[in-house]
Amino acid sequence: MELNNFQQIIDNTLNDIKNIEDLGQIASYIPELSHIDESKLGIHLTTVNNEHFACGDSNESFSIQSISKVISLVLAFELLGNKLWSRVGVEPSGSSFNSLVQLEYEKGIPRNPFLNAGAIVICDVLVSHLDDPKQHILDFVRRLSGNSTLTYNTSVAESERKTRYRNNSLANLMKEFGNIHNDIDTVLDVYFHLCSIEMTCKELAQTFLFLAMNGKNLLTNAVMQLCGFYDEAGEFSFKVGLPGKSGVGGGIIAIHPNQYSVAVWSPKLNKKGNSYKGIKILEVITTETGSSIF
Ligand code: GLU
Numbered sequence: 001m002e003l004n005n006f007q008q009i010i011d012n013t014l015n016d017i018k019n020i021e022d023l024g025q026i027a028s029y030i031p032e033l034s035h036i037d038e039s040k041l042g043i044h045l046t047t048v049n050n051e052h053f054a055c056g057d058s059n060e061s062f063s064i065q066s067i068s069k070v071i072s073l074v075l076a077f078e079l080l081g082n083k084l085w086s087r088v089g090v091e092p093s094g095s096s097f098n099s100l101v102q103l104e105y106e107k108g109i110p111r112n113p114f115l116n117a118g119a120i121v122i123c124d125v126l127v128s129h130l131d132d133p134k135q136h137i138l139d140f141v142r143r144l145s146g147n148s149t150l151t152y153n154t155s156v157a158e159s160e161r162k163t164r165y166r167n168n169s170l171a172n173l174m175k176e177f178g179n180i181h182n183d184i185d186t187v188l189d190v191y192f193h194l195c196s197i198e199m200t201c202k203e204l205a206q207t208f209l210f211l212a213m214n215g216k217n218l219l220t221n222a223v224m225q226l227c228g229f230y231d232e233a234g235e236f237s238f239k240v241g242l243p244g245k246s247g248v249g250g251g252i253i254a255i256h257p258n259q260y261s262v263a264v265w266s267p268k269l270n271k272k273g274n275s276y277k278g279i280k281i282l283e284v285i286t287t288e289t290g291s292s293i294f
């Protein structure tokens with residue numbers, strides 16, 4: 001893959017996509033997220049050789065939301081190893097990220113760690129095994145990103161807490177099935193903070209670069225490939241061809257194993273909850289650079 005024209009490809013892609021009509025919507029179900037300037041658009045690509053290609057609003061912090069569910073998965077897997085899979089699956093859900101229906105008929109075992117239910121179970125594991133899970137998550141993210149000031153946006157966490165009806169229902173249902181071992185409010189507090197981490201595209205690409213490093217975390221990449229985009233994972237694989245994870249803050253991280261990590265941000269979401277323009281940008285980048293993994 002030719003790297004030296006990456007910057008030009010990224011610049012051209014951003015300029016082209018900036019001008020198309022954005023058919024997405026801001027994630028207003030979390031009130032604190034609805035204040036964002038919806039015209040924001042940023043890209044940052046970091047290679048495993050520490051080359052950087054960036055443009056647009058790539059140095060502005062935003063709420064990474066569900067992207068941080070990759071971090072919590074890595075931490076929980078470090079703690080439990082393969083025992084983790086008795087608590088949460090690794091199958092695409094084919095349903096929305098906060099659906100209750102599947103959870104009921106699958107007896108409180110979430111399909112995968114990136115659904116809200118799955119990430120809540122993961123937070124329960126962290127609460128069971130760590131003295132201070134919130135600090136542990138922050139330390140890990142700070143170390144990976146190289147930014148020791150990264151932190152939670154407590155207004156966003158509080159906004160989620162106040163409007164927690166559906167996440168509360170998921171947690172209660174799983175508690176009833178015996179798949180939440182700790183106090184629900186304690187677990188959800190970790191979950192809401194996890195989702196409220198803020199980063200720039202540059203920090204996001206840097207934080208997740210470890211997933212692109214030689215043969216590391218293949219398992220995490222496999223889960224991202226199959227489950228990283230709610231019920232649009234197949235489409236993302238088909239169009240973009242990289243493992244990745246999106247969040248309702250409009251960010252997406254995607255990994256090219258052994259080559260690069262790329263973060264994009266555009267706040268308006270398509271009907272499946274993924275960044276409308278973010279997906280388009282990644283589709284053009286992998287097409288233009290010939291870097292789908294398939
Ligand atoms: N904090 C969000 C929620 O619980 C995360 C959703 C997402 O980014 O997928 O609904």
